[in-house]
Amino acid sequence: MRKKSxxxxxxxIVMYHYVRDMARTRYPxxxxxxxxxxxxxxxxxxxHYSVIRMEELLEAVTKKKKLPENALLLTFDDGYKDHVEFVxxxxxxxxxxxxxxxxxxxxxKHKVLDVNKIHFILASVSDKEKILADMRALLKRYKAKYKLKSEDEYLRLLVAEECRYDTKEVVFIKRMLQRELPEKFRTLVTDVLFRKYVTEDEASFARELYLNSDDIKRMRDGGMYIGSHGYNHYWLNTLTPKRQQEEIKKSLVFLQGLRCSQKPFAFCYPYGAYNDSLLKVLEKAGCxxxxxxxxxVADIATDxxxxxxxxxxxDFPKTETSSNKMTRKTVMV
Ligand SMILES: [Zn+2]
Known part of the structure; x- marks a missing residue:
């Protein structure tokens, strides 16, 4: 029952990524x-909350319509097949x-995002030392070609960072493959490791991992909101304004072709990354x-x-009977 506003x-606004039957997944x-x-x-x-629709949030922002008390919006990033199957x-x-x-x-296009390749490499190899050994070999082999730093300089990062939820090896591997190594080289390393430990058939894996157009249409017809998350899932803050514009435009062309994300539309930043020029591009495009x-918690009066x-x-309990509203704070990357 919706409470009086x-x-x-x-x-x-709650953020989800993978949601799957963990007893049956091939990647426990x-x-x-x-x-x-x-x-x-x-x-x-x-x-405990009033679950609202994206359209209500858009109208609250653009037409100053009121939100219900304890409004909550559910968001799911990255277009996983999980979302049509389990969500x-x-x-x-x-x-x-x-x-x-x-x-x-x-x-x-049935391409697996690098960020997903990294998740599945880590989920496929229990002894993370194996991945580190492969990375060391590749660092040595391609040092000159990609103008890499010395192996020791990178390995120093292995002890530098600790995290509550990952071992230091996992933190190191993610950090190296997500941002530390030069972009072309980290794509190469990620590809080598993905082919070695996960699969050589990237297209089939992508078909299994992501929604397809029919899934998206089915969800749209079922009243779900489908929003833009960019085209290539880049760190958009690193692109020129022109390339930012292309990213947004190409994603909207695809979504509008499926009759999703009409203006004004909602957007989700890949990796949460943005800059001033991206905000202008989004505003101009009708976001x-x-x-x-x-x-x-978002506050549309001040944010x-x-x-x-x-x-x-x-950050939230996983059972109906829990009384505490918030459990712990983390962001999954
Ligand atoms: Zn994403």
Whole structure:
């Protein structure tokens, strides 16, 4: 039951990535939310919040319409097949909406995003020393060609960073492959490791991992909101304004072809990365709401609507009967 609105400008935006049946997945080491826990969390939200639709948030921003008290918006990043298999049926059952942000190249060209390759490499190799040995060999082999730093200089980072949720080896591997190594070289390393430990058939893997156009249409017809997450899933803050514009335009052409994301539309920043020129590009393209990875409850009276913060699924209980509203704080990358 929707509570009477008092016009609160606050909205809790929850971020999800992988949601799958962990008892059956071929990758039990993948950092994913179990589908049973997801159902428990949705029941919890239904008890404590008013789950709103993206259209309500867009209207609250553009037409100053009021949001219900304890408004909560569900967002799902990266266009995973998980979302049509495990998320959509649950949301459908309860008559609530999720907003799904799809990286267009991954879902339309059957290419696996580097960030996903890294997740599956890590989930496929339990002894992380093996990956480190391969990385060392590649650093040596390509040092001159890619003008790399010395091996020792990189390995120094192995002890430099600790994290609550990952071992130092995992933190190091992610850091090297996500940002430390020069872009062309880190793509090469990621590809070599993905082919060696996960699969040589990237296209089939992509078909299994991501939604396709029919899935997206089915979810759209079922009342879900499908939003833009860029075309190539780049760190958009690193591109020129012209390339930022192309990224946004190409993603909208695809989505509008499926009758999704009409203007004003909602956007989700890949890796939560943005800069001033990207905000201008988005505004000009007709974007009214965009979500980041900053951790907080959003307040549309004080936050820039193009920079709304979110909370992670791990910040909330996974069962209906839990009484505490928030458990811990983390952002999954
Ligand atoms: Zn993403």
């Amino acid at each position: 008092n016009g609160s400008p606050k909205v809790t 080491d993948l950092k994913a939310l179990d589908s049973g826990a997801f159902l428990g969390q949705i029941r919890y939200f239904l008890k 959509f049926p649950v949301l459908n059952k309860f008559g609530i909406q999720g907003s799904f942000f799809v990286p267009v190249e991954a879902v339309s 009214a709401v965009a979500v980041t990875t900053r951790v907080s 820039n609507p193009l920079l709304l913060p979110r909370l992670d699924t791990n």
